[in-house]
Amino acid sequence: MNNLLSYICSLTPFSEEDWEYLKPALTKRTFARNELLLREGEVCSSLFYIDAGYCKSYYEIDGNIKNTELFFENEIATNVTSFGSGLESKYNIIACEPLITIVFNKDKLFELSKQHPKIENLGRICLRQFAVKQEEFLAIFKLYSPKERLEYIETHHPHIVQRVSLTQLASFLGVTRETLSRIRNRRIS
Amino acid sequence: MNNLLSYICSLTPFSEEDWEYLKPALTKRTFARNELLLREGEVCSSLFYIDAGYCKSYYEIDGNIKNTELFFENEIATNVTSFGSGLESKYNIIACEPLITIVFNKDKLFELSKQHPKIENLGRICLRQFAVKQEEFLAIFKLYSPKERLEYIETHHPHIVQRVSLTQLASFLGVTRETLSRIRNRRIS
DNA sequence: ATTAAGCTGAGACATTTGTCACAAAATCAG
DNA sequence: CTGATTTTGTGACAAATGTCTCAGCTTAAT
Numbered sequence: 533m534n535n536l537l538s539y540i541c542s543l544t545p546f547s548e549e550d551w552e553y554l555k556p557a558l559t560k561r562t563f564a565r566n567e568l569l570l571r572e573g574e575v576c577s578s579l580f581y582i583d584a585g586y587c588k589s590y591y592e593i594d595g596n597i598k599n600t601e602l603f604f605e606n607e608i609a610t611n612v613t614s615f616g617s618g619l620e621s622k623y624n625i626i627a628c629e630p631l632i633t634i635v636f637n638k639d640k641l642f643e644l645s646k647q648h649p650k651i652e653n654l655g656r657i658c659l660r661q662f663a664v665k666q667e668e669f670l671a672i673f674k675l676y677s678p679k680e681r682l683e684y685i686e687t688h689h690p691h692i693v694q695r696v697s698l699t700q701l702a703s704f705l706g707v708t709r710e711t712l713s714r715i716r717n718r719r720i721s
Numbered sequence: 722m723n724n725l726l727s728y729i730c731s732l733t734p735f736s737e738e739d740w741e742y743l744k745p746a747l748t749k750r751t752f753a754r755n756e757l758l759l760r761e762g763e764v765c766s767s768l769f770y771i772d773a774g775y776c777k778s779y780y781e782i783d784g785n786i787k788n789t790e791l792f793f794e795n796e797i798a799t800n801v802t803s804f805g806s807g808l809e810s811k812y813n814i815i816a817c818e819p820l821i822t823i824v825f826n827k828d829k830l831f832e833l834s835k836q837h838p839k840i841e842n843l844g845r846i847c848l849r850q851f852a853v854k855q856e857e858f859l860a861i862f863k864l865y866s867p868k869e870r871l872e873y874i875e876t877h878h879p880h881i882v883q884r885v886s887l888t889q890l891a892s893f894l895g896v897t898r899e900t901l902s903r904i905r906n907r908r909i910s
Numbered sequence: 911a912t913t914a915a916g917c918t919g920a921g922a923c924a925t926t927t928g929t930c931a932c933a934a935a936a937t938c939a940g
Numbered sequence: 941c942t943g944a945t946t947t948t949g950t951g952a953c954a955a956a957t958g959t960c961t962c963a964g965c966t967t968a969a970t
Contacts, residue, residue: 591860591863591864593864598863598864599863600859600860600863600864611856612849612852612853612856613853613856613857616849616852616853617853649838649841652838652841652842652845653841655845656841656844656845656848659845659848659849659852660801660805660848662852663801663805663848663851663852663855664801664802664805664806666852666855666856666859667800667801667802667855668802669859670789670855670858670859670862671780671789673859673862673863673895674780674787674788674789674862674895675780675782675787675789677926678926678927679926697946697947697948698947698948698949699946699947699948706862706863707927707928708927708928708929709947709948709949710927710928710929710949710950711926711927711928713948713949713950714926714927714950717949717950754968866956867956867957868956886916886917886918887917887918888916888917888918896957896958897957897958897959898917898918898919899919899920899957899958899959900956900957900958902918902919902920903956903957904956906919906920
């Protein structure tokens with residue numbers, strides 16, 4: 533839980549007392565490799581703070597898998613649309629490595645938010661973090677070519693390139709693995 | 722202001738009293754066609770509720786313009802990243818038609834949020850709306866080809882196709898206008 | 911109404927990407 | 941360790957896209 537507390541304190545002032553209030557909404561949960569955190573068709577009722585390992589959200593369309601997001605240590609994995617609206621998620625979230633998470637229970641979180649403004653505030657800040665991240669990645673796709681997207685990720689999020697396989701990275705960049713291979717080859721010569 | 726009140730009420734329960742609290746943070750402001758709501762390099766300190774007309778955010782890269790988002794009536798235009806963090810915006814927002822907006826002043830909004838939980842709650846809901854919209858459009862880019870993206874917009878956001886020019890639509894879809902032309906031609910035959 | 915500016919459609923060509931196929935290398939499970 | 945599975949690299953070909961150009965059309969401003 534220590535990592536989570538540090539993470540929260542890096543976002544907003546959070547006292548020992550606030551932490552005690554928040555705790556009842558939290559549960560530690562581990563996932564094996566390839567175990568699902570969220571299945572398509574389910575309603576997302578949790579936020580998963582990633583303590584160790586990483587996971588991805590993906591969409592299955594005509595049998596082949598397209599990665600939509602990656603979540604690493606010190607990030608919150610969820611499907612905002614489903615979490616916020618209570619509608620079924622169109623995406624899956626799956627552990628890519630053995631995963632240790634701290635689960636925020638939605639119902640408890642909502643109840644606590646009503647009583648403790650600090651917790652409500654924390655929720656808003658997390659949401660904002662999420663929106664900022666989305667805006668960033670949306671811009672990458674709108675503004676850049678596949679080659680430029682790779683360069684952007686290498687520069688600004690090098691840990692992604694280091695940890696995920698070429699196939700998964702390609703899917704994340706929105707190209708086939710062959711194209712990603714070519715981009716890297718062109719650069720050498 | 723009536724449109725805005727209806728909009729807010731459609732999002733969350735909002736009393737006449739809440740509305741009176743909120744009003745001091747609001748200003749009506751009009752923009753001429755091609756007038757900037759937000760300039761690159763400025764810090765975004767406003768939320769613009771679009772009452773009539775539409776605007777777009779764009780990014781200028783090596784002299785040519787790439788549209789990143791479109792904002793129509795009953796939407797909130799802003800740059801979340803800059804608004805939330807206080808950092809300079811990398812994007813411009815410009816009126817594409819004569820525009821009538823209701824401006825939310827950031828500082829006043831923050832003050833009011835501290836005193837009135839309903840207003841804080843409204844802020845969070847708007848933020849969530851924003852995140853949901855972003856997630857949707859990010860998915861379009863990650864999952865679909867240009868042709869499929871066009872079809873998605875035609876199906877789910879037909880007003881966009883009806884109101885913006887082909888050139889702007891192409892930029893929004895992340896392709897050149899020639900490509901968009903070809904996609905439409907292919908479909909006829 | 912007139913002029914200027916911007917928008918659209920189309921063709922030619924180069925480049926990029928997707929698809930399919932196969933072999934080599936790396937990884938995983940027993 | 942070993943066999944099976946997955947991942948990666950490569951080539952050939954087709955399809956899609958970008959770039960450049962020009963001409964006709966629409967729109968905007970005066």
